[in-house]
Amino acid sequence: MANITEKLSKLFPQATIEGENTPVMTVPAAQWHDVARTLRDNVELKFDYLVTIVGMDWTENLGCIYYLMSTDADIIIGVKVLAEGERSMPVLPSVADLWNVAVTYEREVYDFFGIVFLNNPDMRRLFLNIDWKGFPLRKDYDEDPALNPVSTESERQTDFTDVYTRSDDGKIVKTPRRIFEKEEFVVNIGPQHPATHGVLRFRTAVDGETIKKIDVYCGYIHRGIEKLCETLTYPQTLHFMDRMDYFSAQNYHHALCMLYEKAAGIEISRRAQVIRVMMDELSRIASHCLFIGTYCMDLGATTMLFYTLRVREQILDIMEKTCGARMTFNYDCIGGVMQDLAPDFQDDVKALLKVLPANLKEYNDIFTGNVIARNRLEGVGHLTREDAISYGITGPSGRASGWACDMRKLQPYSIYPELDFEEVVMTEGDSMARFKCRMKEIEESAKILEQLVDNIPDGEYCVKVPKMLKLPAGSWFQVTEGCRGAFGIYLESDGSTKPYRLKLATPCLPQACVVDHITRGQKIADLITIGGSLDYIVPDIDR
């Protein structure tokens, strides 16, 4: 890490660099675009993956922290940029031309903080209505429900988006731009549609059956979790992790607990770590099983759902015996896990591992080799490795495009470095590869479980932590692997019992926004194939 700090300070002598694990470099807004280009293109650095953009309100000024990762060296750095201008109109230069995913992330920051990004081609709100008053994540946001009442009237919509640019005399100019051309035929798909996997809406411009452009319209399940977290104490924030990507409930819980423990300097017992990892992997199997089932159902093979839910129910039974719930487990807590394992946990896991190979074979027999399935999946929705990185597509979808992005390998955490498992990477990049990648990951997860099931060490399952947990002032960033990809958490603490800012960078938002890129020129029926293969969860997109 000292190495990267040295390199950065040599390249950018004017910038200040601080932080130990994840160095954070502060750059003035005027230089940010040039610095970003250097960071991405410099041969020694090559920060080609934008993990997330964290919008921040430090009350006296607004700004952003950009987290970048180099796919070659697996190093994460942060770049802090303060916004220029008044609080009524803070501006930052856009980096949408360098990383494709930045278009969406910048829209999110604009929605929450009102920071305008110059030269971003699509500066609209992302989750909230166009007539929403105020920017909810600012510290001085007025939460009076009278300002933004619940209305049953259809929301106001526009066909225009804005582009902000700086003119030669330094003034900021707003230019309206059409989202769809005037003569384009636009079809609405969603939010109430059985194959969009929840309440996601695609405004689809079509030419006959061919898709010309898709405008992804999210926010139908935006619940404001990040703002809610700021009003709750640290242990209270944990339960929201179950309700974002409800299939990765254990993984997300694990991630946030780990971050709090890192910040508070709590060491947890090995038993707790093993239990957490086992629960993560069980979740992964259950999640991928449900993916296979619902995906096949979208494609018309309803029977598969019954086959895959059989395994999922078996896993839910194991979880239920230990955690007491079928879905929102709330099992991991700061310091370990809530309660000890159920007495027959090991036997149940062994029984599951015994039936799993036969089940996988059955899925392959029924679906994977089926000629109809192959015709519908192979070569459909091709995503190259470069695009996957630029659009920030992680998880099985990214690995199917040849990008080894498994955070369990790249940013090893918990006991993963000791475990023997392979990262499934495929090169085809089509829908079939994304499907197969998940099938293979089930096998790898089973391998991890096999290694651990007989080696659960004795010891305490939860260490003592103060009831009112206070974290020291500071900021932390961490990326872990959920079931659908890299899950980044940024935490800023001001020394109190509540987080000052908790940013949850979920893997599904970029996956939904890449749909436009992948589907261009494809047939409209393939939209379901492609969308399903990306396997996004809508509450995880909207948070």
Added chain:
Amino acid sequence: MEVTTKSMPYEAWKDNEYIEKLVKELQESGTNVVVGSLDKLINWGRSNSIWPLTFATSCCGIEFVSLGAARFDMARFGWEVARSSPRQADFMMVAGTIVHRMVPVFRRLYDQLAEPKYVIACGSCAISGGPFRKSYHVAKGIEDIVPVDVFVPGCPPRPEAMIYGIMQLSRKIKVEKFFGGVNRQEKQKEFLAAHPIEGVED
């Protein structure tokens, strides 16, 4: 008159008071034998084939999927025909949080359901906003938006709880007055007055 369910004795139900109240109301309003018998026949049919609308916004929807699969198997009760179009569905299981942006869409879906229609508020989010009640973008319960027939608490409710909830709905249907009751026709004039469109003269 007693509301009977084939698979469950009357005493096993936790809340019989409301159904007794409905029975009393039904008896007080009175009708002739022919219409009453026809009502009974129609209600028997309807209460055993209530079709849900595929409508799920979040976590509860996944439990609804489990409900459809082999283990909990809602096909036993005649509810398995989940319809994607509101025009073909009988009831709407509101499974998940309803946020500001979703409210108009949700209201429109409800309006599109054909009469007689029912709503089940499933999970704490639909009932009151649940864990997200204090959020700036979440509706505090769907009761302000549409009339609700059955509330199923839980976060998310277990599939068994959902079965219990829908069975309660089916019990409610059994004591309804179909002719001249739930099967009311909304008058076109009243409907248009309640749904004005800007710049359009009706």
